[in-house]
Amino acid sequence: MTQAPTPTADTVRRLVRSLLKEGEGSGPDVRPATGGAEPDTWWVGARHVLRLAPDREAAVRRRRELRLRDLVRPYVPVAVPTSVAHGEWAPGLPYTLDTRVPGGSGEHHDVSAVGEADLAALLTGLREVPVRQAEALGVPRAAPRSLESLRKAADRAAGRLAAADEFDPARLAQLTQAAAAQLGAQPGTAVLVHRGLTAGHLVVSADGRVRGVLGWTDAALGDPAEDIAGLALAVGSPAAVRAATLAGYGARPCLRGLWLARCDAIVHLAEGLTGRSAVPLPLLRTRLRHAWEAILLERVTELREDGADDADDAP
Template sequence: MTDADAEDLVAEALGAAVTLVRTGSGGDHRSWWVTASAGRYVLRSAPDTATSRRLDREVRVRDVLRSHLAVPVPRAAATGTWRETRWTLDERLPGVDLETAPVTARTLEDLSRFLRGLHAVPLGAVRAMGAPDVLSPLLEPLRQQGRAAARDLGRPGDLPLPGTDEDGPVVLHADLKGEHLLVDGSGGLTAVLDWSDAGTGDPALDVEGLVLAVGADGARGVARGSGTPSVVVERGVFLARCRSAVRWAAALRGEPTGPEPLLRRQFHRAWG
């Protein structure tokens, strides 16, 4: 989809003139910032059939979660198909992303409330919308990879295996990180973005994301404040330390694991 195609599509959907600017990121999607007389939006266009299915699922899951969460999630102002692939025009929510804003006590309090609400959502509600089971990694192989990567990064350590528990799965965002958390000037959480990976699984996976966003100590406080058991919290910290080390070490070798400055920040937050 070209910029001109995107502008024509959105103008028709909104029935008004619009201004579009292609964003610098978008993950699996092509995306544009949209300004119109009716408000501000973000247009996302899936490049293929598989991503189209994920985009449709994300819209359905968000609609279910909206009634359960105190924190806003994006709402689709319009959706449709362009040359057999799907697009969605989401209302833009206020705030700046936590990757570029300071973490405050208000941030941590709001994240605790968000996590408590999310993990209390009935599993069947999101599974009925097609949300998948999110697989957890095998801990011992990950530990070996994490230890090797940490040594390469000058942070040798034993990385003891965390405990496991018998608790069942919960509803997960499954990609919590600073770019997907918006805050206001006081650090209050104003939105949680990008639900394309949402599913059900081990609550430690969301703790892992929080470690990358606010650091290990901050994530421990958030998770405990949400009622998450300590064994789950420490498993999330373990996952964040191992996988942040593996990703950053790979980036330094020239592998395409993500922007090196971001991976470096995530590593240092996880390892403290």
């Protein structure tokens, strides 16, 4: 397979100069994006961001993302990036030049109580996106993860974190084998799931409002608890569970999302300590702290078998 060229500042500058009809001077200010964005993402001046697909697999996702964003936009109350130009920057490799969503990264701004309502409306909107229309765009289905398998992986990782004085494994004992089984994904609950609701993909204003959501390439039809888990890692478990509850999710998906996040955070930090993660250790530690913030609905073994999905059961 032909090796894709490595984009440089000059490559990007020439491309955006033609797209933005710039003159032949120095061209627009371009610089690689940071803060968790993909390495093929570039800021272009103060108003645009250029995203380049680095390979054929990413090309399929980027083309699908353009169509998916148009489908999602009427259903969610926050901004979704808008493409002002798209094409190919190398043979078979697409680009999209998007308008930059005003606001800061969720890594630098806390989400306020009103921002939690924004997140609730986001989760509600994702649930309302027609599944058949998303499938018609090529959005894949993602099978629910086994919480029991993740629990075992987290248990092993917790021992390594204990040896590094990073985590007390006794805290994981709250998630028993029986509780993990009880919190299995329910059949027939697949919705459009963003699957990347990291703090870096949340655009948050100085007053704590959530103004936009970026990074739709990994969206799938699947378990809504995955997005609850993503928010727990990004903004903290209490805020994530409150947002999910406002969105109409009951105790079971809220607790499932909580424990997905907690187990993921343990496993990922253990990987980070051994150099097997590209995510910086401070961010992995922040995600662990967020996921393990206490919520009111902690006693998973007392969930009723009947009616556990009722919204009244959630905090």
